Amino acid sequence: MRLTVVGTGYVGLVTGACFAEMGNKVTCVDIDQGKVERLKQGIIPIYEPGLEEVVQRNVHSGSLSFTTSLPEAMANSNIYFIAVGTPPGEDGSADLQYVLAVAREIGQHLDDYAVIVDKSTVPVGTADKVRAAVQSELDARGVDIDFDVVSNPEFLKEGAAVEDFMRPDRIVVGADSEPAKKLMAQLYASFSRNHDKVLFMGVRDAEMTKYAANAMLATKISFMNEVANLCDRLGVDVEKVRKGIGSDSRIGYHFIYPGCGYGGSCFPKDVKALVHMSQEAGFEAHLLQAVEARNQLQKDYLFNRISEHFGGQSLVGKTFAVWGLAFKPGTDDMREAPSIKLINALIDAGARVRAHDPVARDTARREFPPVWFEDGRLSFIDDQYDTLTHAEALVLVTEWKQYRQPEFGEIAARLTTPLIFDGRNQYEPALVREQGITYYGVGR
Numbered sequence: 174m175r176l177t178v179v180g181t182g183y184v185g186l187v188t189g190a191c192f193a194e195m196g197n198k199v200t201c202v203d204i205d206q207g208k209v210e211r212l213k214q215g216i217i218p219i220y221e222p223g224l225e226e227v228v229q230r231n232v233h234s235g236s237l238s239f240t241t242s243l244p245e246a247m248a249n250s251n252i253y254f255i256a257v258g259t260p261p262g263e264d265g266s267a268d269l270q271y272v273l274a275v276a277r278e279i280g281q282h283l284d285d286y287a288v289i290v291d292k293s294t295v296p297v298g299t300a301d302k303v304r305a306a307v308q309s310e311l312d313a314r315g316v317d318i319d320f321d322v323v324s325n326p327e328f329l330k331e332g333a334a335v336e337d338f339m340r341p342d343r344i345v346v347g348a349d350s351e352p353a354k355k356l357m358a359q360l361y362a363s364f365s366r367n368h369d370k371v372l373f374m375g376v377r378d379a380e381m382t383k384y385a386a387n388a389m390l391a392t393k394i395s396f397m398n399e400v401a402n403l404c405d406r407l408g409v410d411v412e413k414v415r416k417g418i419g420s421d422s423r424i425g426y427h428f429i430y431p432g433c434g435y436g437g438s439c440f441p442k443d444v445k446a447l448v449h450m451s452q453e454a455g456f457e458a459h460l461l462q463a464v465e466a467r468n469q470l471q472k473d474y475l476f477n478r479i480s481e482h483f484g485g486q487s488l489v490g491k492t493f494a495v496w497g498l499a500f501k502p503g504t505d506d507m508r509e510a511p512s513i514k515l516i517n518a519l520i521d522a523g524a525r526v527r528a529h530d531p532v533a534r535d536t537a538r539r540e541f542p543p544v545w546f547e548d549g550r551l552s553f554i555d556d557q558y559d560t561l562t563h564a565e566a567l568v569l570v571t572e573w574k575q576y577r578q579p580e581f582g583e584i585a586a587r588l589t590t591p592l593i594f595d596g597r598n599q600y601e602p603a604l605v606r607e608q609g610i611t612y613y614g615v616g617r
């Protein structure tokens with residue numbers, strides 16, 4: 174099939190590349206000319222395992238192409254995916270300006286029946302807005318062309334995006350017309366060869382399903398973070414509790430890892446957007462507000478533990494080694510990363526930070542004032558162990574694989590006071606303490 178994907182971010186690029194890999198002919202469109210030029214050469218703008226190979230292979234075979242011209246892409250296909258950003262507005266609502274700009278542009282160039290697919294995460298009712306935006310452009314042109322708007326939210330995780338797209342748990346398709354359903358069933362047939370993974374539902378049902386999924390996962394994490402805080406006060410090891418409850422198949426092990434808060438471009442923004450959607454519907458979403466509030470507090474957890482350890486002493490002049498900047502392992506994405514809040518708090522308190530991340534240094538640099546790098550308050554170090562030089566403590570923020578089994582002897586020898594704050598409960602406390610290192614986890 175011939176497809177157009179608008180937006181070449183994490184979702185658009187993975188969608189386009191993976192559909193091309195499945196034998197479709199895909200044109201990806203982006204307004205960022207530099208990005209499009211690099212993509213044409215097979216250079217991808219983000220760190221996402223396995224993606225570069227898929228892009229290069231399909232660019233080379235001619236199945237995947239890139240352009241800045243939406244009309245050029247539309248001319249060759251009859252399914253248009255909208256995969257542009259929906260960032261949070263001031264009030265927490267999802268900002269639809271990019272989605273609606275694409276819808277208007279589609280309306281300006283539509284010349285035959287097409288299915289417009291909302292792949293971006295958008296509030297309930299957005300498909301109607303997309304439909305209205307397209308229709309008003311058709312009306313302005315004085316033409317009568319049939320089209321459908323479908324909701325097909327994406328559930329991929331960064332760091333495992335290609336795998337998640339290729340082997341999804343389910344494919345949600347909200348479609349209110351038979352021709353649209355038929356086309357979407359045909360498109361996804363190859364993903365459901367063994368099990369029928371496509372769940373057809375109404376457009377509004379599909380829009381809500383995406384938010385409900387993310388809100389459920391965020392709720393599990395905030396719940397566990399709350400339990401971890403309680404464990405601190407009651408002298409309980411939350412990791413024992415996690416295993417104890419995860420073994421109940423009704424609860425399960427997924428997404429109950431306590432830590433220093435969830436980040437990323439989805440959970441924080443989508444929980445806020447759902448709270449906003451509730452308010453607009455005249456309903457107070459008490460639980461979701463608490464999920465968001467717990468997460469904000471959780472991002473202060475490590476700084477509070479550090480302050481408590483130093484017994485209210487000033488942190489001025491103290492140096493801290495931070496391992497991990499990205500919001501999770503496997504990505505260079507810094508959106509809402511817990512490391513940002515921690516580093517700001519440490520530097521505001523007069524401390525210095527020496528940080529390491531295997532891939533996110535360039536993206537992380539943009540998150541902090543340049544003067545901090547110039548005057549040495551913040552340094553990004555090439556070798557993870559070199560961060561420890563002159564440092565009082567090691568703070569683990571992102572559990573990259575290379576941090577999971579470190580040389581504790583070397584850590585103890587290099588730190589001025591052997592001390593670890595483990596924001597992801599990666600280390601066995603007894604093992605660390607055997608090395609003469611003082612250890613703090615989250616809820617243990």
Ligand SMILES: NC(=O)c1ccc[n+]([C@@H]2O[C@H](COP(=O)([O-])OP(=O)(O)OC[C@H]3O[C@@H](n4cnc5c(N)ncnc54)[C@H](O)[C@@H]3O)[C@@H](O)[C@H]2O)c1
Nearest residue numbers: 180181182183184203204205256257258259271293294327
């Ligand atoms: N990042 C994820 O893991 C993930 C997963 C599932 C769903 N989502 C949702 O998918 C959507 C996209 O997220 P993302 O992380 O890929 O965003 P992103 O910010 O990485 O990429 C968006 C891209 O759209 C482009 N763009 C903006 N306006 C355009 C226009 N008019 N025409 C063409 N291109 C345009 C931008 O230049 C950018 O390259 C969001 O709604 C997000 O919530 C994201």
Ligand SMILES: O=c1ccn([C@@H]2O[C@H](COP(=O)(O)OP(=O)(O)O[C@H]3O[C@H](CO)[C@@H](O)[C@H](O)[C@H]3O)[C@@H](O)[C@H]2O)c(=O)[nH]1
Nearest residue numbers: 327328329330331394428429430432435436437439500501
């Ligand atoms: O038990 C857990 C699991 C995750 N996290 C944190 O939660 C955040 C999000 O992690 P993850 O869900 O793995 O990454 P995302 O790429 O943000 O993916 C989420 O957001 C996407 C965008 O909507 C959805 O498509 C995915 O299904 C959903 O998992 C990260 O900061 C993790 O450190 C925890 O603290 N504890």
